[in-house]
Amino acid sequence: MQWAGTQGLRSLRRVLAAPARGWSEKPGKPSVVLLIAALAVAAALLLPTTYLVIRAAGAGLETWELLWRVRILEILVRTLSLIGAVTTASILLAVPMAWLTVRTDLPFRTAWAVLAALPLVIPSYVAGFIVVVALGPRGMLQKMLDGPFGVDRIPDIYGFPGATLTLTLLSYPYVLLTVRSAFLRMDPSLEEVSRGLGRNPWATFLGVILPLLRPAIAAGGLLVALYTLADFGAVSLLRYETFTWAIFLQYESALDRGLGAVLSLVLVGVALAIVAGEILTRGRSRYYRSSPGAARSVVRVRLGNWRWPALTFCAALVAASLILPMSILVFWAVRGIAAGEPLLLLWAAARNSLYVSGLAALAAVVAAMPIAILSVRYPGMLSGLLERTAHIGFALPGIAIALALVFFGANYAPILYQTTGLLILAYVVLFISAALGAVRASLLQVSPNVEEAARGLGRTPLMVFTSVTLPLVRPGIISGASLVFLLTMKELPATLILGPIGFKTLATSIWSAASEAFFAQAAAPALLLILVSSAPLAFFMLRERK
Secondary structure, three states, X not given: OHHHHHHHXXXXXXXXXXXXXXXXXOOOOOOHHHHHHXXXXXXXXOHHHHHHHHHHHOOOHHHHHHHHOHHHHXXXXXXXXXXXXXXXXXXXXXXXXXXXXXXXXXXXXXXXXXXXXXXXXXXXXXXXXXXXXXXXXXXXXXXXXXXXXXXXXXXXXXXHHHHHHHHHHHHHHHHHHHHHHHHHHOOOHHHHHHHHOOOXXXXXXXXXXXXXXXXXXXXXXXXXXXXXXHOOHHHHHOOOOOHHHHHHHHHHHOOOHXXXXXXXXXXXXXXXXXXXXXXXXXXXXXXXXXXXXXXXXXXXXXXXXXXXXXXXXXXHHHHHHHHHXXXXXXXXXXXXXXOOOOOOOOHHHHHHHHHHHHHHHHHXXXXXXXXXXXXXXXXXXXXXXXXXXXXXXXXXXXXXXXXXXXXXXXXXXXXXXXXXXXXXXXXXXXXXXXXXXXXXXXXXXXXXXXXXHHHHOOOOHHHHHHHHXXXXXXXXXXXXXXXXXXXXXXXXXXXXXXXXXXXXXXXXXXXXXXHOOOHHHHXXXXXXXXXXXXXXXXXXXXXXXO
C-alpha cells in the first residue's frame, strides 16, 4: 500500500509538471485574423515607446552620459528593492485571502473579497497622504499615544518602510483577483487524488494547489511589480526617491523632456526585465485536465476552530487597507464641513468615471484576448514579443503615455485629439497588462483538447471561441475587467491631459481640491470614488462564480 501511494504521488507530480503536448511542443499556425488583431493591438501599444525613442534620439550626448552617474545607479537599486519588498508582501497577503474567500466556509466570503479588493481604487497620492497624517511625526497615532502614555515620538514612517507599507496595501488586490480567478477554474480532482493518497491538507496545498496557482501568482506579482515601478504619488509623499519620481521631475519642469524620455526608456528596460523574469517562472507545465472527467463543485474546507483566526486575518487586512483610510477621509470631511468648507458630492464626475472606466474595461479585455490566445496556444518568438509589448505601458508614468498620445493625436490623428476615444486608448495602453495577465492565467487552465473536439464537430474557429473558449475563461475575463475598471477609476495624469474640455472625473476632482488644500472637498469625492466602485466590483465577483 505504501508503494502504491508513493507511485500515485509520483504520477500526480508528473501530471503537474508535464509539458503541454499537442500544441506547446509543436504548435500549429494561428489564423490570419488572430494575427492581424494581435499586431494591430501591439502597434497601438507601441505608440508611447515610439514617442520616447523619438524624443530620446533628439537628446544630446551629454544627456545620455547622465545615465552613467552613480546617482542614477543608486535610484535604480532603491527602485528594485522597493519592487521586491512590495511584491513579496503582496503575495503573502493575497494568496491566503484568495483561498479563504473561494475554498473555505468563511462567513461572508464574497463581502470579504469585495472589501479586500477595494483598496485598488484608492489613488496612491491619497493613500500616501493618509499614511503621513496617521503615522508620520506628530501624526494622529503619535497624538493618541502622547496623552495617556507620554510618547512624544514614534518610528519614522518616511522612506523605505512607509513606501513599502503604502504600496503593499494598495497593490495586493492585483494578486488577490488573479489568484481568485485561478481558484475558480481549478480542477478539484487533483486535490482529491492527493488527499486520497494520504496527504494532509497542508501538504496538498504545497504540493498540488500552489503549483497550479503559479501562473496566477506570477501574473498578479508582475502587475504589483510594474505598478510599484510606475508609482509616483506614494513615493513622493513618503520621500523615497525612485525612477518614476525622477522622471516626473523632468516632465514637470519641462526644461529637458529629452532627459525625461531617456529615463523613461530605462524604465521600459526594467519593465521588460521584470516581464522576462515572470516568463521564466512559468516553465512549460500544463495547468489543465489531460483526460476527460465530469465537472463538479469544490467541497469547501471547513475551518472549524480556525474560523476565528481567519476572520481576524481578513478583518485586520481590510481594516488597514480600507477602513482606516476611509475613516480618515470621513474625519477630514466632517472637520472641513465644521470649518465651513462646502461639501460637493460631484455626481456628474462620478457618472463620467463610471462611463469611461466601463468602456476602458471592455476595450482592454477585447484588446488583450488575441495576445493571450497567441501566447498560450501558439507560443513562440512573435507571441512572446507581443506579450512583452502589452506590459510596457503599465510600467510607464501616466504623464509619459499621455504626452505621447497628445503628440500622435495632434500630428497624425487630429480627429481623435481631445476626444473620449483617445482617452480610452490611453487607458488601454496603461492597463491592458492587468487584463492580459488574468485572461492568460485562466486560458492556461482550459485544455486545448476541448477546442479541438469542437473543431472536429465542424465548428469554425470563431464559433469555437464564442461557444467554448469564452465561457471557460469567463473568470479570467471578469477578473481582468475588474482590475482595469478599478485602475481607470483612479487614473489621474492621462485623464487631466487627454480628457475632453470640461471633462471631470472623481480622480481629477480629488486632485483639484487636494492641490488647493480643501481637504473636505477632496475627502468627499475620494469617499464617493470608493463607494461607486464597490457596486460594480461586487457585481463582477458575483458573476465570476461558475
